[in-house]
Amino acid sequence: MVKAVFFTILTLAFFYIIWINNIFAPHERYEMPAQYEKIVQDVRYAKEGKQLFEQNCQACHSVRYDAVYPSSVQANPNLKVLQEKYGKILPNEVYESAFYTELSQLKESFGKVPPDLSTMYLSRGKEYLFNFILDPQKVLPGTSMPAVMTGRPEETAKIIAYLKSVSEPSPQEKAKRTLMGVFTIAYLIVMGVLIWVWRGRLLKRMGLH
Template sequence: MSAGGMLKTIFFGGLTVLFFFVIWIYNPFAPHEEYEIPDEVKTIIGDPKAAVEGRELFKQSCASCHSVRYDGIYLTSVAARPEWANIEKVHGKPIFEEKDGKLQIKGYFVPRDVYEAVAIQDLQGLKASFGKVPPDLSTIYLSRGAGYLYQFILDPQKVLPGTSMPKLFFPEYDKEAPQKVAKIVSYLRSVNDPPPAEKVKRTLMGVVTIGYFVVMGFLLWIYRKKLLAKMGY
């Protein structure tokens, strides 16, 4: 290869690396608001056991205002109605969980239009009290991230001044409050996180795809050399 060719290769190679670095690792155009999570609760957020406890905490403290439709959690006032169990079974899809190696139904995913039609009174009531309908939290982890959620749930006014979401945890009186909030964040995360087997499958797919391109690229490169040799270059 000539010196010019070498320079060109280095230049374009570098540009490609820079491109992927900006897209995947450090994107200066993405919003970068940092919300801190104290070290002592950081491990809770990634812990699947904490997520299970977080689900119960969520039902106790949050489900009076928020649903998590993707995980079969609906407003307490709606879920308590005698006809709801039947609506779930007729219109919903079962959501399974694995318990002691067996698949069990832990709830039903009911389409949004059906749920909102049934819950209209409750949702309007909440809107009248809080100025807006408290959002369904099925995908909130993806849009807000762990740090934001942790800080927001612990102290809504600090993160979103003027919000009508009430403060529900008081570390001044409840020493366990930060842990409880972290468990709820862990739960919200688990709703958006694929199960471990699925994660392994996706990672494998990624590696195989990239491997395919690398091998094909290499073969094409050899083939190109052969063709050029045939053509007398």
């Protein structure tokens, strides 16, 4: 029993350190003025942010969660054909094989294929994105990202509002996921108790308990 409790605590501590408070990851802090943070949090700016994204970012980047692909891919007539077959959001293997030429050209221009930004808001946060989009070289020296939004903080905030709207599920989906999480945890707890009881009975039958 003591060993089980010890290893449980050790496991929880491990996941806390690695996933929640990763002491090995860099912890740069970036600032974002309050007036622009309000724009990011306001879903009404997401539509305008999408338009700004298409005008300034889509030449290189995709937002596949919203079926937005790089301009060269978007111009390929095969895209619509494949979307009719597989849906608006293409499977990764289909996307990479069907548009190998377009992606290779992007890789040749920038050294690697510019990343998809569907979950960038969740992985990097609004402060990082705000500073990086405004001044890529300051945040990541040597990056091939062009400074197309320098001096345009309000428009940058609207683009981030769009990325936020794409990366976050709808309230209905959030509620569904929360409920699923509760049921999953409850199931694991019940199964853990049943296994512990069964283990005790088994050991008792074997004369080891």
